Amino acid sequence: MSGDTALNLPEDLKTRALNNARQATPVEALAPLRQDALAALEGTAFPGRKTEAWKYTSLYALTDGHLAARAEGAAPADLPTLSDYRLVIVNGRLDEERTALPEGVTLGRAARRLEGLTTPFAFYNGAALDDAVTLDVAANTDVAAPIQVLHVAAGDAPSHCNVRLEVNLGTGSRLTLIEQYLARGPVLTNAVTAIQAADNAHLTHYRLQADAGDSLHIGTLLFQQTGVSRIDSYQLMAGNRLRRNDVRAFLDKSGAELNMHGVFVARDRSHIDNQLCVEHRVPDCTSNQVYRGLAGEKGRAVLNGRIHIHPGAKGTLAELSNKNLLLNAGAEIDTKPELEIYNDDVKCAHGATVGQLDALQQFYLQSRGIDAAEAKRMLSLGFVNELIMGLPDQAVADWAQPWLAAELGGRPGADEEAA
Amino acid sequence: MLEIRDLHASVAGQPILKGLNLTVKPGEVHAIMGPNGSGKSTLANVLAGRDNYEITGGEALFDGKSLGDLEPEERAQLGLFLAFQYPVEIPGVSNMEFLKAALESVRAAQGKEEWDSVTLLRKAREACKQVDLDAQFLKRGVNEGFSGGEKKRNEIMQMLLMEPKLALLDETDSGLDIDALQTVAKGVNSLRGPERGIVLVTHYQRLLDYIVPDFVHVLSGGKIIKSGGKELALELEQHGYGWLTSGDNGDNGKKDQTA
Ligand SMILES: Nc1ncnc2c1ncn2[C@@H]1O[C@H](COP(=O)(O)OP(=O)(O)O)[C@@H](O)[C@H]1O
Ligand SMILES: [Mg+2]
Numbered sequence: 054m055s056g057d058t059a060l061n062l063p064e065d066l067k068t069r070a071l072n073n074a075r076q077a078t079p080v081e082a083l084a085p086l087r088q089d090a091l092a093a094l095e096g097t098a099f100p101g102r103k104t105e106a107w108k109y110t111s112l113y114a115l116t117d118g119h120l121a122a123r124a125e126g127a128a129p130a131d132l133p134t135l136s137d138y139r140l141v142i143v144n145g146r147l148d149e150e151r152t153a154l155p156e157g158v159t160l161g162r163a164a165r166r167l168e169g170l171t172t173p174f175a176f177y178n179g180a181a182l183d184d185a186v187t188l189d190v191a192a193n194t195d196v197a198a199p200i201q202v203l204h205v206a207a208g209d210a211p212s213h214c215n216v217r218l219e220v221n222l223g224t225g226s227r228l229t230l231i232e233q234y235l236a237r238g239p240v241l242t243n244a245v246t247a248i249q250a251a252d253n254a255h256l257t258h259y260r261l262q263a264d265a266g267d268s269l270h271i272g273t274l275l276f277q278q279t280g281v282s283r284i285d286s287y288q289l290m291a292g293n294r295l296r297r298n299d300v301r302a303f304l305d306k307s308g309a310e311l312n313m314h315g316v317f318v319a320r321d322r323s324h325i326d327n328q329l330c331v332e333h334r335v336p337d338c339t340s341n342q343v344y345r346g347l348a349g350e351k352g353r354a355v356l357n358g359r360i361h362i363h364p365g366a367k368g369t370l371a372e373l374s375n376k377n378l379l380l381n382a383g384a385e386i387d388t389k390p391e392l393e394i395y396n397d398d399v400k401c402a403h404g405a406t407v408g409q410l411d412a413l414q415q416f417y418l419q420s421r422g423i424d425a426a427e428a429k430r431m432l433s434l435g436f437v438n439e440l441i442m443g444l445p446d447q448a449v450a451d452w453a454q455p456w457l458a459a460e461l462g463g464r465p466g467a468d469e470e471a472a
Numbered sequence: 473m474l475e476i477r478d479l480h481a482s483v484a485g486q487p488i489l490k491g492l493n494l495t496v497k498p499g500e501v502h503a504i505m506g507p508n509g510s511g512k513s514t515l516a517n518v519l520a521g522r523d524n525y526e527i528t529g530g531e532a533l534f535d536g537k538s539l540g541d542l543e544p545e546e547r548a549q550l551g552l553f554l555a556f557q558y559p560v561e562i563p564g565v566s567n568m569e570f571l572k573a574a575l576e577s578v579r580a581a582q583g584k585e586e587w588d589s590v591t592l593l594r595k596a597r598e599a600c601k602q603v604d605l606d607a608q609f610l611k612r613g614v615n616e617g618f619s620g621g622e623k624k625r626n627e628i629m630q631m632l633l634m635e636p637k638l639a640l641l642d643e644t645d646s647g648l649d650i651d652a653l654q655t656v657a658k659g660v661n662s663l664r665g666p667e668r669g670i671v672l673v674t675h676y677q678r679l680l681d682y683i684v685p686d687f688v689h690v691l692s693g694g695k696i697i698k699s700g701g702k703e704l705a706l707e708l709e710q711h712g713y714g715w716l717t718s719g720d721n722g723d724n725g726k727k728d729q730t731a
Binding site: 411412413414416417418419420421422423424425427428431432434435436437438439 | 520521522523543544545547548549554556559560562563564565569570573574575577578581613614630634
């Protein structure tokens, strides 16, 4: 933890980020965005220990030099198939051979400047992109099957990649998008996903983060509900060496509805930091957030749920619930709702709890012959199961259930690591 | 099969059982009656191995093994079953998944053949039918949102599947209407057999009209103060517990024990 004294980590990260951006191979379609982002990056500081929004998450792991190299590893052969339609993005670059898209969806390779994203990592993402993927869903198209976007990152040595996905839902369109992150090796994925929904658009969104334990992820998910639209987002996240997820949602047209459901699991020594921010900027929008967190061994999880109701946003309905379960005393979860309400005519409910496994429930299972470890596993799975059972797509549920069960059973080697 | 000698036990450091003696042999049905707070549930929980229910003196042997040395799951694997007075709700864990885990573990430990999932489902449906519980309850979370009566039926349903050697039923009759009581009693009676012991803990003798015990014991102040045949239950019904508990009957338990 003494890294900051020997070197100034925020300064060092910024210098590397700027150098990388300036030296990146030019890509014509991305030039305007990169220029803008570079200018913004020059005027932004990277977070240090005193930065409030990074209170619980240290970037010390990055002193291994992730920003010094680009990830160049090959994608594993056995990638999960959750739909007939999919995109495979390897270390930030689209694998064109493996692209299959349904009718009504147009693929682009540019990216736009994103209002509302002001973090240094998001600027760096824009300033150093090699590639970007944009999906435009045509108006009044009900996309036949889900689109699975596989974000693969691979490398044997500390390295990183910048990943950018933008999805624009046209008026009256419907889409199911499955974003799946699969990093292998000590690679930092610096991801930005931006989704815009026009009037009467309906998106079902999954964000499945099953990266390997030694990988790192710093990502921003942006929802821009510019139309009277509905977004249902399901976020399933396993901890890794460092996982930081910023979610920013803008409800910008009266009648828009956002539902976010999340499960995060931090076992062993893994880390997850969720920073949620929902902006109600106009009257009569609805947001509903339900997150369940679980930490075991020396796992560490954070959730900060900000709900910002602007002065004009009368008639807002906003709810946030975050229940957490600690499997043992060495684990830690910090959860905090953060409400900023500047209008009296709103309904806003929030609740956050951190608890332990119920001893009586555990006794009940054991009294039926189930051993203590299995009883604990069943109870922790039960704790998040409600959300899994609620997943609207069977293919995703079928993939998620065994994955989460394995996460909750503890990974091989968990005991040694925790000892 | 169950041999309890001079058992002393504390709950969260508080002494509750104070020298309890009881012997149950295969094939016998015993009823333990007693006023509220006399320690009936404490006895059941001590035998099942609940945390904080600590044996501080004497011993409880099940098939010759000292229960105090065993984890709750080991006791269940040996064939001990407790039907809880207040079955706990476990949302998110389905009844079926729970039964599967329990039966896999217990049947394997007892050297019984494993049931595949088709067999398990068939057996579970049969057991539900036997206690008049809709098979839909198998899909629900364990006891989640069940009424009091449904919880009790769910306990007996589990018991029928687990085929325990020794069944302890803690106030299984309370909260049941007369039809439900008869259904539950039928379920318990179907389990009666020369190899099995049953201990009914009850506050009222009503249940004993349907499950006729071989022995009746009165528990008061943490020990058994009187034992007798089934007619003792009727006496208690007529006269209450007062005539037993007002005098000092401290050590009757040992002498009257007919086992
Ligand atoms: N968890 C507990 N902590 C402290 N005291 C308890 C606890 N459970 C029961 N007791 C006490 O133990 C005594 C016996 O209770 P219990 O065994 O439940 O009686 P019964 O089942 O016969 O009604 C009562 O005085 C009760 O208050
Ligand atoms: Mg009781």
